[in-house]
Amino acid sequence: MSDVRALYQATIVDHDRHPRNHGALAGADRAATVDNPLCGDVVTIELRLTDRTIAAAGWTGRGCALARAAGSMLTVALAGLDAAAAAARLDALEALVRAAPDAPVPDDLGDLAAFAGVRGFASRRGCVLIAVRAARACLSG
Amino acid sequence: MHADARSDLAAWRAEVPALALPVHGRRLVYLDNAATTLMARPVIDAVARVATHLPGNVHRGVHALAEAADAAFEGARATIARHLGARPDEIVLTSGTTAAINLVAQAWGRANLGPGDAVVVSALEHHANLVPWQAACAERGATLRIAPIDDAGRIDLVALDALLDARVKLLAVAHLSNVVGTVAPIAAIAARAHAVGARVLVDGAQALPHLPIDVAALGCDFYACSGHKAYGPTGTGVLWGRADVLAAMPPWQHGGEMVAAVEATRARYREAPARFEAGTPNISGVIGLAAALDHAATRDRAAVAAHEARLHARLRAGLAATPGVRVLGAPEAAVVSFEVAGVHPHDVATILDQEGVCVRSGLHCAEPLHARLGAAASVRASLAYYNGDDDVDALLAALTRVREVFA
Numbered sequence: 021m022s023d024v025r026a027l028y029q030a031t032i033v034d035h036d037r038h039p040r041n042h043g044a045l046a047g048a049d050r051a052a053t054v055d056n057p058l059c060g061d062v063v064t065i066e067l068r069l070t071d072r073t074i075a076a077a078g079w080t081g082r083g084c085a086l087a088r089a090a091g092s093m094l095t096v097a098l099a100g101l102d103a104a105a106a107a108a109r110l111d112a113l114e115a116l117v118r119a120a121p122d123a124p125v126p127d128d129l130g131d132l133a134a135f136a137g138v139r140g141f142a143s144r145r146g147c148v149l150i151a152v153r154a155a156r157a158c159l160s161g
Numbered sequence: 162m163h164a165d166a167r168s169d170l171a172a173w174r175a176e177v178p179a180l181a182l183p184v185h186g187r188r189l190v191y192l193d194n195a196a197t198t199l200m201a202r203p204v205i206d207a208v209a210r211v212a213t214h215l216p217g218n219v220h221r222g223v224h225a226l227a228e229a230a231d232a233a234f235e236g237a238r239a240t241i242a243r244h245l246g247a248r249p250d251e252i253v254l255t256s257g258t259t260a261a262i263n264l265v266a267q268a269w270g271r272a273n274l275g276p277g278d279a280v281v282v283s284a285l286e287h288h289a290n291l292v293p294w295q296a297a298c299a300e301r302g303a304t305l306r307i308a309p310i311d312d313a314g315r316i317d318l319v320a321l322d323a324l325l326d327a328r329v330k331l332l333a334v335a336h337l338s339n340v341v342g343t344v345a346p347i348a349a350i351a352a353r354a355h356a357v358g359a360r361v362l363v364d365g366a367q368a369l370p371h372l373p374i375d376v377a378a379l380g381c382d383f384y385a386c387s388g389h390k391a392y393g394p395t396g397t398g399v400l401w402g403r404a405d406v407l408a409a410m411p412p413w414q415h416g417g418e419m420v421a422a423v424e425a426t427r428a429r430y431r432e433a434p435a436r437f438e439a440g441t442p443n444i445s446g447v448i449g450l451a452a453a454l455d456h457a458a459t460r461d462r463a464a465v466a467a468h469e470a471r472l473h474a475r476l477r478a479g480l481a482a483t484p485g486v487r488v489l490g491a492p493e494a495a496v497v498s499f500e501v502a503g504v505h506p507h508d509v510a511t512i513l514d515q516e517g518v519c520v521r522s523g524l525h526c527a528e529p530l531h532a533r534l535g536a537a538a539s540v541r542a543s544l545a546y547y548n549g550d551d552d553v554d555a556l557l558a559a560l561t562r563v564r565e566v567f568a
């Protein structure tokens with residue numbers, strides 16, 4: 021597998037081409053938008069909460085495959101989690117993309133483990149983190 | 162390519178050590194020359210020689226090292242002036258194009274812009290030739306007017322005429338666009354601006370490495386450019402200003418070197434260009450820039466121009482024949498920016514990088530221009546004399562990889 025394939029894993033390309041939960045979220049009670057002024061990418065995450073649990077998540081935005089896939093995959097990963105578990109998920113994803121390229125990949129990340137390839141591409145970390153920061157802002161908002 | 166051109170290219174490349182750097186285990190295909198260029202050995206040697214043989218400061222000492230540094234620095238200024246068709250006392254040495262434009266926007270602006278006045282910039286400017294004017298206009302109560310472009314990326318001269326009136330005090334325009342690669346008709350634009358009494362500043366950051374520059378013939382009042390985009394060191398640049406215009410300008414930054422006499426509560430400033438060069442300059446960089454311009458002059462100008470024009474045509478033709486590629490505007494020289502349908506420029510650039518191909522992706526410091534051209538961002542390939550058919554072909558081949566990954 022070439023490095024490019026390690027970065028653009030099938031799951032990531034699939035979410036980029038066929039984003040899940042894309043579009044305005046009906047009845048959303050949290051929303052946050054984060055952009056990267058260097059490249060013009062922007063991701064909005066919306067959450068609908070029931071008590072402290074994420075009943076549904078949606079995203080909109082414009083960006084590269086990594087930014088789009090992160091928006092899409094996070095909305096899938098966060099749905100059904102309570103706020104504390106969701107925050108832990110976001111931290112785990114951020115820790116993954118900031119780790120050294122050869123660090124072991126935690127086995128509890130589910131599909132988000134596909135972002136392990138970003139570790140070899142320091143200049144692309146920020147692309148994944150736009151959605152992470154937007155989701156975090158929703159949770160703290 | 163005929164044999165002479167091939168042997169010229171091989172000789173040119175042999176002098177540029179960075180071209181031998183492997184990228185991801187592959188031959189470096191450097192097509193990000195509009196961001197910064199690679200230095201040839203004689204330029205690198207000139208910079209290094211300052212550290213080894215000319216360690217003094219300039220304009221300060223009477224000892225041997227200071228005098229030697231001063232002579233070399235002023236010699237470099239004279240060399241730079243000669244290559245631009247200017248007088249040495251019209252050459253202000255700066256840290257780059259950005260600093261040169263800010264100098265004019267701040268110092269000239271302070272003396273010449275006020276409420277009711279206007280500045281005109283084109284719709285294709287780099288942020289370095291836009292944001293300083295936004296700031297100067299906001300500070301001085303002046304208005305910023307944007308001269309529109311057509312879809313090809315050319316300044317609309319009819320629309321420009323409609324923007325020019327007696328309120329316009331300065332017009333600022335890029336000589337060669339860093340995104341669409343169009344060459345502005347500077348003489349025609351300058352004549353129009355001068356007819357309403359406006360000054361003309363030309364951003365020559367991209368033009369210096371590719372076009373013959375003769376500031377007198379261009380008919381502008383200021384010309385700004387950077388060393389590192391013209392095969393010289395980073396942190397160097399030039400502001401050329403017509404002698405009478407510089408003479409009437411207040412200083413921008415204040416400090417040592419730029420003063421004639423200092424009392425406790427006031428100072429008298431030196432004449433241009435010293436008045437605009439506060440503090441210790443980038444001595445080795447300026448000497449390196451002079452070496453870069455001298456070294457460029459050893460290459461047959463006509464041969465380089467023909468070589469670059471041929472590569473540019475090959476690049477445009479190859480991109481036109483690549484499915485899903487849209488080129489921004491109608492590029493005329495050195496630069497081509499494009500979009501790949503359905504694939505973000507950063508993803509394109511990452512995949513190209515893995516093939517050893519270095520290009521720029523994003524907005525290239527020209528956000529309003531991308532909005533005007535209906536592109537969220539773009540991929541930019543930009544040429545230098547040391548590029549060859551093999552580089553253009555490597556880019557085109559790597560673009561097929563992009564299709565494979567995002568099938």
Ligand SMILES: Cc1ncc(COP(=O)(O)O)c(C=O)c1O
Nearest residue numbers: 257258259287289339364366387
């Ligand atoms: C057209 C243009 N103007 C200005 C600049 C700024 O040059 P520098 O960063 O060397 O000051 C650039 C470089 O990116 C440019 O392409």
